[in-house]
Amino acid sequence: MRGGVARRRLLRHGCAALVLAAASAWGDPAQDYRDGVSAYNREDLVTAMAKLEQAAAADYVPALLFLGYIMDKAEENERAVALYRRAAELGDAEGMMRLGLMYASGEGVERDFATARRWVLAAVDRGHLPAMVVMGQAYLRGGLGVERDVRTGLEWLELAAAQDYLPAMRELAEVYRSGIGDVLPPDPTLSARWTERAQALERRRREEREQGGGRKEERG
Numbered sequence: 001m002r003g004g005v006a007r008r009r010l011l012r013h014g015c016a017a018l019v020l021a022a023a024s025a026w027g028d029p030a031q032d033y034r035d036g037v038s039a040y041n042r043e044d045l046v047t048a049m050a051k052l053e054q055a056a057a058a059d060y061v062p063a064l065l066f067l068g069y070i071m072d073k074a075e076e077n078e079r080a081v082a083l084y085r086r087a088a089e090l091g092d093a094e095g096m097m098r099l100g101l102m103y104a105s106g107e108g109v110e111r112d113f114a115t116a117r118r119w120v121l122a123a124v125d126r127g128h129l130p131a132m133v134v135m136g137q138a139y140l141r142g143g144l145g146v147e148r149d150v151r152t153g154l155e156w157l158e159l160a161a162a163q164d165y166l167p168a169m170r171e172l173a174e175v176y177r178s179g180i181g182d183v184l185p186p187d188p189t190l191s192a193r194w195t196e197r198a199q200a201l202e203r204r205r206r207e208e209r210e211q212g213g214g215r216k217e218e219r220g
Contacts, residue, residue: 029060037066056083061092068098077108088119093128096120101134104144113145120144132160133168140180150184161194169198 036051052070055063068083081102087095100119103112117138123131138144139153154175160168175184176191 027054029055029058029063032058033060033063033066036063040066040070056086059086059090061087061090061095064090065092065094065098068095072102072107077102079108081108088122091126093123093126093131096123096126097128097131097134100131117144117146129160129163129165129168132156133165133171136160136168136171140175148183150180161197164201166198166201169194169201173198 032051032055036048036055039045039051040048049067049070052063052067056067064083064087068080068087071077071080071083081099084095084099084102088099089095096119100116100123102108103116103119105111120131120134124135133156135144136153136156138146139149139156141153142148154172157168157172157175161172173191173194176187176194179186
């Protein structure tokens with residue numbers, strides 16, 4: 001992914017702050033992670049990198065993933081791969097999927113579609129819904145080194161959608177709206193059906209959040 005020159009320079013500056021971080025005893029990795037995310041959102045990258053690196057060094061998976069995301073955006077791809085790989089080795093499905101996508105794109109590692117699929121499917125085996133969508137998109141478009149198979153692609157998307165995963169529902173609505181070349185003609189009826197299901201799910205979740213907020217106010 002692309003990142004600005006200024007951000008990359010700040011990221012390298014932030015990495016230098018690890019010297020200071022390493023000099024102190026580790027605190028709570030979860031708190032370090034929260035502090036790091038907060039600093040990142042304030043664009044205080046020196047503090048963010050020090051805190052996130054400290055949490056990542058303690059194998060705190062959310063820190064590994066977020067730091068990997070930062071490195072990926074800054075085009076520090078080899079570092080991103082290493083962070084995602086560590087999260088994957090710790091059994092995290094999101095780390096597995098992201099590592100697979102790095103292999104698929106050839107960023108930070110030699111492109112290897114077989115390895116990419118292996119990691120994405122490992123995430124699927126852990127019930128990771130975004131990985132199911134990745135597999136669906138791969139079969140619909142002939143990505144990840146697989147031959148295009150629209151039926152299989154739709155099945156992957158439907159599998160995720162059946163578990164109330166909104167991105168899968170939206171992808172199905174778009175696929176049926178636009179069709180896929182000569183392979184799958186547009187189907188406005190199915191597109192509308194998936195759009196309605198997605199909208200209904202969004203409404204239900206919004207109502208649940210509002211009801212939850214009301215209960216908190218009552219307790220307060």
